[in-house]
Amino acid sequence: MPVLLPSGTQPTVLMQQLETETVRKLENQISTDRLSDIDRWLRDSLIEIAGNPDLRDSFPELEEFGPTFNLTGGPIGVSVQEYAESNFVPVGDFLIKTLDFLIWIDYPTNTKTRQLEPTNFQDTDKFQSFPSLPTQWYRFGTTIGFEPTPNQNYQVQARIMRRHPITDYFNANGVLNQTQILLPNEWFEVLEWCAAMRGFMELLNYERAAQIRTMLWGDPEHPNDNPGLIASVKTKRRAEAWLATQPMRPVVKTACWGM
Numbered sequence: 523m524p525v526l527l528p529s530g531t532q533p534t535v536l537m538q539q540l541e542t543e544t545v546r547k548l549e550n551q552i553s554t555d556r557l558s559d560i561d562r563w564l565r566d567s568l569i570e571i572a573g574n575p576d577l578r579d580s581f582p583e584l585e586e587f588g589p590t591f592n593l594t595g596g597p598i599g600v601s602v603q604e605y606a607e608s609n610f611v612p613v614g615d616f617l618i619k620t621l622d623f624l625i626w627i628d629y630p631t632n633t634k635t636r637q638l639e640p641t642n643f644q645d646t647d648k649f650q651s652f653p654s655l656p657t658q659w660y661r662f663g664t665t666i667g668f669e670p671t672p673n674q675n676y677q678v679q680a681r682i683m684r685r686h687p688i689t690d691y692f693n694a695n696g697v698l699n700q701t702q703i704l705l706p707n708e709w710f711e712v713l714e715w716c717a718a719m720r721g722f723m724e725l726l727n728y729e730r731a732a733q734i735r736t737m738l739w740g741d742p743e744h745p746n747d748n749p750g751l752i753a754s755v756k757t758k759r760r761a762e763a764w765l766a767t768q769p770m771r772p773v774v775k776t777a778c779w780g781m
Contacts (some may be wrong), residue, residue, distance in 0.1 A: 535707070537564050538699035540714055547718035551725060559724070560717065561698045565688055567716030572686040572705065573618055577752075579759055581683075583704045585621065588612060588680040593656070595629075595672035601653040604667040610680040615687070620666070622681040623659045629674045638678070641669060708755050712738065715751065 541560050545552055552560065572581055588610040594602040611617045623640075626632040641658040646669040653673035660667050668678075689701040703710070715734055722731040740750030 535703045535710070536699065537561055537568075537701040537703060540564055540703070540710060540717075541699065543710075544714045544717045544721075547714050548721045551727075552721060557699070558693060558696075559721070561693065563717035563720040564713060565691070565698060565701070566720060567713050568686055568688070568701075568703070568705075571709065571712060571716065571752075578619065578683065580755075581705060582759070583706070584618075584686060585681065585683050586612065586615075588682050590677050590679045592675045592677050593668060593672040595653065595674040595676060597653060597673075598671075601671040601673065603651065603669070603671045604662065604665045607661075607664045607666055610666060610678075611682060612684075615682075616685040618683045618685050620661070620680055620682055623666075624679045624681075625656060626677040627655060629676050632677050638668070643667065712752055712755065 538561075541557050541564075544560050544564065545554070571577065572584060589612060591605070591609045593605070594600070607617060610620070623638040624635045625638050626635050628634045638659045639657060641660045643660050643662040646658070646660055646667065651670045654670045655674075656668035656670060656672055656676065656678075658669040660669065666680075686704060687701070688698070690697045692698075703713070705713070715738055719731045719734040719738070722728070722734065736748070736750070738751050740753060741748040
């Protein structure tokens with residue numbers, strides 16, 4: 523009988539386990555001695571889907587906390603406003619986007635936190651900044667800045683979305699297929715079809731590749747009739763959306779209603 527896993531977990535699935543289904547979706551036009559090509563197409567599909575801006579709220583599995591970091595505070599001339607982005611990202615991860623910043627407001631005990639508001643460097647450059655408790659954060663290139671500049675060594679922490687980790691990205695050691703798929707099972711079919719689309723393109727079968735693309739992303743000329751396979755995948759956040767309180771609108775019927 524099946525084993526009930528701890529709540530919130532799913533079995534470990536490796537890229538290798540999607541190879542057979544991808545070959546079938548390629549209508550067996552790729553032989554098993556070209557599995558390295560299958561892995562390459564699966565890798566590119568995984569990067570495309572997990573990093574797509576339109577799907578950025580679909581993968582809480584890729585969201586994580588960065589390490590805690592202490593700002594350099596003090597008077598003007600000592601206080602540091604901008605810091606390398608790498609200070610806020612776990613070692614080995616690549617940042618796709620910064621979701622949020624928390625700051626501990628009771629230095630040095632660090633027991634109370636609050637959210638920093640996002641802003642942009644154009645607005646912060648308009649005024650002279652005097653050291654105080656930062657209330658905003660902004661990005662400039664690969665640096666993260668805080669406004670106003672800190673007057674103490676406040677502790678901060680980022681919530682980030684990372685790029686999906688890939689084992690042996692260029693398959694130099696032949697273990698690309700050991701990449702663990704972190705996406706939920708509902709996305710496996712999408713990944714296989716995306717890989718098959720890439721395979722047909724390399725086989726110069728552009729007509730079949732175009733058909734698969736329409737099946738995945740929908741028909742742009744008839745989006746309501748064919749929204750595509752990707753649009754039908756129900757993510758955790760979409761599944762939880764019904765929990766939000768829904769407003770009720772009263773229906774007012776006039777004396778002539780129904781006549």
